[in-house]
Amino acid sequence: MTTTAETLEAEAPAPEPFHDHTDRAVKAHLQASLVLFAVGLLGLVVLAVKLIEPEFLGGVAFLSYGRMQPMVTSLLLYGWLTIGLLGAVWYVVPRATGAPLHGERLALVSLGLVTLGLLAGVAGIGAGLSEGRRYLEMPIWADGIVALGLVAATVVVTRTVQGGDVKALSPVQWYLVAAVHWLLFIHVVGNIPGLTGLSSMFQESFFRAGLVGLWVGAAGVGVTYFLIPRLTGRPAFTATQMSVLGFWSLAFLWALTAPAELTYGPGGDWLDTIGIIFSICLLVAVLVILADIVTAMRGMWHRVGDRLTLRLLMAGAVCFAILPLLNLIVALRSSNTVVGYTDWGGAYESLAVLGAGSLWLAAWVRHAAPEVLGRPSGFGSFHYVASLTGLALVVGSQLLAGAVTGFTWAAAANSAKFINAGDGWLNTAATLELPHAFRVTGVAVFTAAQLAWIVASFGGIARPGAVAALAAQDDSPEPEVTQELLLARPLGLGRLRTGYVGLFAVAALFALVLPSLDQPQAEPTRLADAHRYYPDGAPATIGRQVFIAEGCVACHTQSVRPIVTDVGLGAVSQPGDYARETPVQVGWVRLGPDLMHAGSRDLTSGASFVTDHLADPRRLRPWSIMPSYDYLSDRDLNALGAYIAGLASIADGEE
Amino acid sequence: MDELLRQVADETGVPADLLSRAAAARAKALGVETAELVASWAGAEAPPPAQPAAPAAPAEQPAAEAAPEQPQPAVPAPDQAVTAQPDTAPQVEVLEPEATAPEAEAEVEPGPAGLLSSFPTWLAAAFIIIPSIAVLYALLTPNAPECGTAGQLAIDPVSGAAVNCDGTAYGVDIVNFFTIGREVYDARCVSCHSADGSGGAGPALRSGSVLTTFNAGNCIAHIDWVALGTAGWPAEHGNTYGDNNKPVGGSGAQMPGFEGQLTPEEIQAVSLYERVAFGGQPLPEAEVDCGAVESGVVAAP
Numbered sequence A: 001m002t003t004t005a006e007t008l009e010a011e012a013p014a015p016e017p018f019h020d021h022t023d024r025a026v027k028a029h030l031q032a033s034l035v036l037f038a039v040g041l042l043g044l045v046v047l048a049v050k051l052i053e054p055e056f057l058g059g060v061a062f063l064s065y066g067r068m069q070p071m072v073t074s075l076l077l078y079g080w081l082t083i084g085l086l087g088a089v090w091y092v093v094p095r096a097t098g099a100p101l102h103g104e105r106l107a108l109v110s111l112g113l114v115t116l117g118l119l120a121g122v123a124g125i126g127a128g129l130s131e132g133r134r135y136l137e138m139p140i141w142a143d144g145i146v147a148l149g150l151v152a153a154t155v156v157v158t159r160t161v162q163g164g165d166v167k168a169l170s171p172v173q174w175y176l177v178a179a180v181h182w183l184l185f186i187h188v189v190g191n192i193p194g195l196t197g198l199s200s201m202f203q204e205s206f207f208r209a210g211l212v213g214l215w216v217g218a219a220g221v222g223v224t225y226f227l228i229p230r231l232t233g234r235p236a237f238t239a240t241q242m243s244v245l246g247f248w249s250l251a252f253l254w255a256l257t258a259p260a261e262l263t264y265g266p267g268g269d270w271l272d273t274i275g276i277i278f279s280i281c282l283l284v285a286v287l288v289i290l291a292d293i294v295t296a297m298r299g300m301w302h303r304v305g306d307r308l309t310l311r312l313l314m315a316g317a318v319c320f321a322i323l324p325l326l327n328l329i330v331a332l333r334s335s336n337t338v339v340g341y342t343d344w345g346g347a348y349e350s351l352a353v354l355g356a357g358s359l360w361l362a363a364w365v366r367h368a369a370p371e372v373l374g375r376p377s378g379f380g381s382f383h384y385v386a387s388l389t390g391l392a393l394v395v396g397s398q399l400l401a402g403a404v405t406g407f408t409w410a411a412a413a414n415s416a417k418f419i420n421a422g423d424g425w426l427n428t429a430a431t432l433e434l435p436h437a438f439r440v441t442g443v444a445v446f447t448a449a450q451l452a453w454i455v456a457s458f459g460g461i462a463r464p465g466a467v468a469a470l471a472a473q474d475d476s477p478e479p480e481v482t483q484e485l486l487l488a489r490p491l492g493l494g495r496l497r498t499g500y501v502g503l504f505a506v507a508a509l510f511a512l513v514l515p516s517l518d519q520p521q522a523e524p525t526r527l528a529d530a531h532r533y534y535p536d537g538a539p540a541t542i543g544r545q546v547f548i549a550e551g552c553v554a555c556h557t558q559s560v561r562p563i564v565t566d567v568g569l570g571a572v573s574q575p576g577d578y579a580r581e582t583p584v585q586v587g588w589v590r591l592g593p594d595l596m597h598a599g600s601r602d603l604t605s606g607a608s609f610v611t612d613h614l615a616d617p618r619r620l621r622p623w624s625i626m627p628s629y630d631y632l633s634d635r636d637l638n639a640l641g642a643y644i645a646g647l648a649s650i651a652d653g654e655e
Numbered sequence B: 001m002d003e004l005l006r007q008v009a010d011e012t013g014v015p016a017d018l019l020s021r022a023a024a025a026r027a028k029a030l031g032v033e034t035a036e037l038v039a040s041w042a043g044a045e046a047p048p049p050a051q052p053a054a055p056a057a058p059a060e061q062p063a064a065e066a067a068p069e070q071p072q073p074a075v076p077a078p079d080q081a082v083t084a085q086p087d088t089a090p091q092v093e094v095l096e097p098e099a100t101a102p103e104a105e106a107e108v109e110p111g112p113a114g115l116l117s118s119f120p121t122w123l124a125a126a127f128i129i130i131p132s133i134a135v136l137y138a139l140l141t142p143n144a145p146e147c148g149t150a151g152q153l154a155i156d157p158v159s160g161a162a163v164n165c166d167g168t169a170y171g172v173d174i175v176n177f178f179t180i181g182r183e184v185y186d187a188r189c190v191s192c193h194s195a196d197g198s199g200g201a202g203p204a205l206r207s208g209s210v211l212t213t214f215n216a217g218n219c220i221a222h223i224d225w226v227a228l229g230t231a232g233w234p235a236e237h238g239n240t241y242g243d244n245n246k247p248v249g250g251s252g253a254q255m256p257g258f259e260g261q262l263t264p265e266e267i268q269a270v271s272l273y274e275r276v277a278f279g280g281q282p283l284p285e286a287e288v289d290c291g292a293v294e295s296g297v298v299a300a301p
Helices: A005-010 A024-052 A065-097 A104-126 A140-162 A171-191 A198-232 A241-262 A269-296 A301-306 A308-331 A333-339 A344-372 A380-413 A422-457 A466-473 A493-517 A526-531 A539-549 A607-615 A634-645 B002-012 B016-030 B034-045 B060-065 B076-108 B111-117 B121-140 B174-188 B209-213 B219-237 B264-277 B283-289
Strands: none
Touching: A024 A065, A024 A104, A024 A344, A024 A422, A065 A104, A065 A140, A065 A171, A065 A198, A065 A344, A104 A140, A140 A171, A140 A493, A171 A198, A171 A241, A171 A493, A198 A241, A198 A269, A198 A308, A198 A344, A198 A493, A241 A269, A241 A308, A241 A493, A269 A308, A269 A493, A269 B121, A301 A308, A308 A333, A308 A344, A308 A380, A333 A380, A344 A380, A344 A422, A380 A422, A539 A634, A607 A634, B174 B264, B209 B264, B219 B264, B264 B283
């Protein structure tokens, strides 16, 4: 393959011989994503350390846990996975199509916009402009810039595929074309402003499910379908009935599982049921995709032993296969009573982002590095072993934390006079100590592996002889164009497009539009009118803004569920309780106590107590892992105290 | 090239036409010229005995393609590889994966035609069964599960709090009521009746004596006695108390009345505790006896 600089300028719309194609856009995406990955991982280490050492790097606003958590999530999701997977798309689609990347400059513009939007958004979160919506914390103007970049990406991918035979596409093209479009759709739908009350929560969960399944999952599967024949050097026979069924099942089912994380939450019961039934069905989709991958690998498993790239790819597939299982356990009502609002949600997240997404992407980077970066990707075995060890520790510690806290809550509810808040939170905090220590170890190991690998990928270990040694140790050269190795099926671009647009619309209808139109969630309850109403300029209103800016929702729920675990936390949350709030701060995990009725429940509360506690959490509760908010101005701190103290229950006789 | 092909065919025992097709397929897969590939095979056939492993690998292709008409080709090649190995001790380790792989592949690989039409039965079954389970779940549990299953509780219409399915506050059970009673007893009663109910300034309660005074079924009088004490009792009930008509103040000690000092629920709870802990009355019976079931006393705030 020619990758000389002269041919870079020869980017012309006329179909050139494929070999004249350059990988300039691929290289730029790859390098940008690796840098952002490194930055995000360093943040992840800091976050983990803060869980056991809350004063670590304390006192600086943008380094506080609540602000860093969404910054790191954005860097990993948008910086590493999205930019990286787009790079993979620009590498894979032309090769699978047999046509050059159509609009390489546009792809570079797309990269620029996505990166600019991401960096602006992350800076915005750090500066206290967070929108307080899970995975959607970036300010709307930053999301707008990213959206423009994604529009450009959809144009490039469509035009590139049109450069080839559009009447017969292979699974690689189905997945990657659909995934890039789904990414744009999900990004736009997730960021539509103006949804009030619980609708904004449905929007968040829809976005989260879509991003994990329809973007990271679909793009990863597409890359897998491409890499298997490349790495085994044998046609993967990938256009079977199974491939077809797997693709359409994934397209239909994944976004519909969005309500799964809302089980027993303030949304409607029927919504919980939708989340559960589609979470059950999703097992089928992943089973079929996995069976197809296994079939494609038949007789080639010995290659997994001697090819790291293939090993990474298969490890990613295993993580991908576990995702729906975890999702289902969190969704099912019986198991949700134990693991709901625990770290199990975090385990799912780690498995999706650090597991499936990162391992798949790393496999592709490792495969493409010699061709695109001009040198093999280093630290093969160390990277592989340490990545999996770190990942296992992280996910394992989160599953452990979730199970231990969940069972502690259930047991505690049965003992007399227990309240899982205020001083009573001591019991929960104690159960989290050991898992958090494991987590720090896991994140550190995982990060060390990635950093070594990233530095090596940039030539940081270019000692004489080292590169040659790596080349020998790493994968042997693969066949160049695998277009012929991918069997196509007579599924044209038109039908494909109808399918992925239509199924996305169906999912949005059932997981977002209908729940939002459900009456009770729009009708304010007495609680909403009396205590959860925020007129402009009131101290509690300012306090709520501070609550959102500081990312308090990363550790505190505002949701009492009608289950044993939540006995003692006050009145069960009703959909209408949130009718006067946008965005809602329902939350998803309790690393600290629930705050729905914090003002009434905690006997020692009162605005001044809350303010003192926020300024120095460990003075009164030495076991607390909450950050000190002494960096806030007095005005903000008092407002925040007023907001939390105002989260009261309806008192007897109160109208 | 034909000459080379014949040479390879002679050495491997594989018919030349099959080899030619295998080479074409293999070359396409590897992205190299067919002639080049055949040449490498031919070179590999040359005396150095380590090399037969190489043609063994391509043999997988004819095995798959020509299965109906000529099932043997794959077999001799691996055999040759195996017999060759002992002679090439230094290279065995390197070549092992190459040499053994075709054997496995030739056995399991059904070929493209088979794969394209294959859809395993178990998968088809899963495709029907798993969604059926989901539909069944939706039909059986369309909304919230019944109270008492899957951790679900009822919601009190007034307070909005999660409560037991019968509407009583969660936590009003034997353990809780008894626990409150013990806490009250330990705080207020031990000074005269001692921690184990053996008595002191006040009469002993243990070994059933508390039930002798206030018989089973008469917890209401017990509660009244604790509430009124020796000072308040005569005005309400006369100069004796209990089922054995003990004289009020007969032991010489004054029993304080706790009405106003303890809540009615706490008095209820401590009476229940004494009857169960010292009188030996079964817990459920004492609960009914002392009106604890109907009262719906809240244990936790």
